[in-house]
Amino acid sequence: MVSRKDIIFEKLMPYHIIIRAIDGRNVFDDEIDCYRFIFQMFVGNVGSPAFNLHRKDVVKAAKALLMGEEIPEKLIVAEHQPLVHLLSFVLVVNHSHLVLVPNTENGIPKYIQKLKGGFAKYYNLKHDRRSNLFERPYKIVPIQNNFQADAILGYVNIKNPLDVYQPLWRENGLKNEKEALNFLREYQFSSFPDLFWKRKSRILAPASVQEMYFGEGFESNRTNYENFVRDYLQQKLISNQHLFLEEY
Template identity: 45%
Template sequence: MNNQHRKLLMRRFENNQPVHITSRALVDIFRKKEDCYRFIFQFFVANLGRRGTNVYAKDAVKAGESLLRGENITSKFVIKEHPPLVELIDFSLVVNHYHFYLLPKIDNAIPILMKRLNDGFAKFFNITHGRKDAVFGSRYKGVVVSSDHQSYAVSRYISVINPLDVFQPGWREKGLKNWESAREFLEDYDFSSFLDRVGKRNAKILAPAEILEQYSFGISPTGREKYGEFVEEFLKERQTSNFQSLFLE
């Protein structure tokens, strides 16, 4: 890690300054769809307040599914204590870790969110899997995104590059076997914001349209078309990036 990257990781994140965040678990927490849906629900809850009473694991799964489909969930699932801590621009869940591209909205939004999210999900995960050990390892990592070019790179890294690790493990070193199959996988993978970026879904966990419109080509028909071309070019050419320090690897 170079000095510039280290300084970015240590920087205090400011309100309305977009940030790439990642957190890695000690075990494979996203092998089962049910756990992915529980995580989506836990993010929604952590961002607004706390979980409602008598919300069981199966309820959290159904709520997570509904949120990704763009449906509202009933007030019994979440006790809203404040406006959203952050606005979510992009996300992906990948085997043992996750990535967020988000916009903090209040002071200390990120540490508050991350503690609620990781602690709450870890409790769910341990109960449903009969575990007692720690779920997450070292502290989450974050880096500020400070230009449009960086925004494009981070959005693609989160919504495209990381999900492809599920599709074809090791593809980053060996290259994609079939870019068309890769594109089909992205359009069928629930647990990233790719579907929302290309207009096939409007997940409730993402920021409002007026915020999404400001990042990575936006969500207008023209912006979505440009994003699709941007992704297809990458899949065909498997381009390397000039923004490696933003990817928190």
């Protein structure tokens, strides 16, 4: 396996990142913990959380970020320009998926270190534990063409959120497709509501950056999401597991 130190992250190239909790620990089965991770996703990109934050303030801030609202400056210690552009994300019980584009030199490893470290510090304090929270190393694969980008877009925003909705659905099939579509729209801890529905959260990259990777007019085509989802679920979009799994 190639060391993270040996990877040269190319600016403008998107990367699919998978962060797994150690021993399959369910770190995202509590909404409060999910909101904390969302907050850390935003804050870690530009600096650090302020000291002595109250849990209710963090939850309120995370909800505001997901709804596209500003949050009080007192909650953040701004330290640098954004390290990455976030194109997609999902939290799935014991792991998370991110699609990132580096915005600065070594932006991705710096961002992942701050994201994992900041959340682990909070989580370990809350649960009175001291050991590592996430597996090392995290998994990463560069997204090198449009076919791969479309496949990963569905993998992150459709397949993985549905694992939260109905575990083992991949083996047994969905029990109710209509309910599944509603879940995808309503599940807060995923970028599906931003990319395919009406939400415009502040943690995702600006629309101008998204269009660089998803194509011009991507936002105006959101109404076609049901066709994309149904095609994906009916496996009309070819599934290639190697596009999603670890390359480095």
